[in-house]
Amino acid sequence: MNVGSLFDLSGRIALVTGSSTGIGFALGQGLARAGAKVVLNGREPGKLALAADRIRQEGLSVHEIAFDVTDSNAVKPAIERIENEIGSIDILINNAGMQFRAPLEDYPEDAWHALMKTNVDSVFYVGQAVAKQMIPRGRGKIINICSVQSELGRPSIAPYSATKGAVKMLTKGMAIDWGKHGLQVNGIGPGYFKTELNRALVEDKAFSDWLIGRTPSRRWGELEDLVGAAIFLASDASNFVNGQIIYVDGGVTASL
Template structure:
């Protein structure tokens, strides 16, 4: 029997996958059999990721596109290029995002706009463009990468918190409009994940102690902890799951 988690023959675009968590999520999808379109704003970095995936999975399962996820025309051209190269998109992971740590009293409105555009508006733009084709074909999976800040707040990251909270409701709005066309749209909300980019926080004894005490699982998350749920939401195993945001946080958001 074919596993319901098998993604063979399906093409996935993962935004912000030229490095970091996005690259790890793309690897998880590729391990499950998907053909990957790697994405970044920097064409050279995206191509470097493509070469790595081509070596691991084959030239016919690794492609790259570079476009600005915050610009509607660039998104339209980028999604078109992705499908011309790799075939119709069956899976989209909206992972691209940024962080900007400044107290709200000091936050410049241009930085507020930049975070909202990158972390929220981009998911609307890329999601809508990918969904047009998915709806016409009668099916598709969109996975929006949220955060524990979808449900919680910390000082100095107000714009990020607002964007991730909005992303959960965007997920619901997409479901309300597109589920009838055969799409499943869901969110993954990671907790604190140990990556190269968070290594300085792991190395900070005070912050590390706070994370461990605040997380019932008593550890940081790993990229593999996120990749598994993403594969599930991308697969046929989740065909009746829609509009949900699943927290992958070691229990952080369920305790006082």
Template sequence: MSENLFDLTGQVAVVTGASRGLGQYFSRALGRAGAKLIVTSRKAGDCDAFVEELAGMGITAHALTLDVRDEKSITAFGPAADAVYGKVDILVNNAGCNIRKPALEVTWEDWNTILDTNLRGAFFVAQTIARGMITRGYGRIINVGSVTSVCGSAGLGPYGASRGGIKQLTMSLADDWGPHGVTVNVLAPGWFKTSQNRVMYEDEGWVQYLVERIPLKRPGAPNDLDGAVVFLASEASRYVTGQTILIDGGISVGNTRALVKKS
């Protein structure tokens, strides 16, 4: 074992949903820490340019296709991932989606799309990867949640249900797989600008309202997540499992300053 508890040299990490956004940030952080990467996207070829970018950074990476809404795709993925480098040590279950609507406008199709992607897909991807981890007696599974894993938000009913479900699922899997040397935790970002929400950040009034609610007075920047994902993937977190780590600038604590000023 390296004296550096955060060193991932010799480790193999799978990052799902890595064709854009947070999946790419997580991948870069793990690669810089020494991990070899398997990055996935729903459509073949969507991660090819990213693999080239990583190679330019000196990071070894391989792209695989994975549709987390398709049973056959997930079932085939576990053996395919193991075959790339001979093992998988780390899974970052990042693939997800959102449809922002008032609750009265949510359709059955909206609900199924979000829950099938964010919750059902995450479970079965973890299951297929965990088989190899359990056989080898070691693994780190990081389920990507959200501040909505612990806080409600208008317009995010199905999304919040999926992220709250991830928190509960993670605790169950941590209990199930802990005896086999596999830790399972949630990394829960707060408000980060991504392809899913970038339109909201074009509204200066909304951004100001958001910043007023965040104790650290700014939205998240991509590198704010680096330390958490490397920590949860490394030996530094070997006695941490079943936990939800919020990287949210403190927004989840609840901002009561406005109330105090009025009192």
């Protein structure tokens, strides 16, 4: 067995939702560097084009397609377009997500619904649409981006934790229903990473000092720390890994 070939994504097509910035972009770039033809997704065509250009400048294969992952009527034709114009989707990373912080007793109802649509509905809509294409082919990799909040709570983010707990269990359910068709569905649970979503926390010295002291690895996560797990779950190296969540968190979920 050629161990290197286990992780080689050459010739495979990967769709990454919410990938114009942050974790989604880092994962798309990482899969492209591993040989995949990557399709970036977002709602803003301008930001998406800039992200694709960054990857294209490395001589890597990338496409972009703008559509709203929270709208099932937009998702279905977008997936069909990718399949018809670019090729069969071998890998899906459901990354699109949002955060909104507020005390639970004052949490706005519209923010609750927005979180549910973005963090949970999108995983169902895109996952189902892509799986319907993968199932007849008898193969496919789906990776859902969970969170340490799939397991742990924090003040002011109870609804976010609820969404990420739901994504964890939806991941397991997808693996159970679609494993018999040759699909592997797993999740990645990032810890605290230096992203635009967490800028306020990174710049809050008290929180940052607390987090570093709370994390066994004694640092914030860097985006490149997530790439290896994504390549593993997208590649043949994980062909008998199904329904699992890999927490890339520096040890936060292992420590009280």
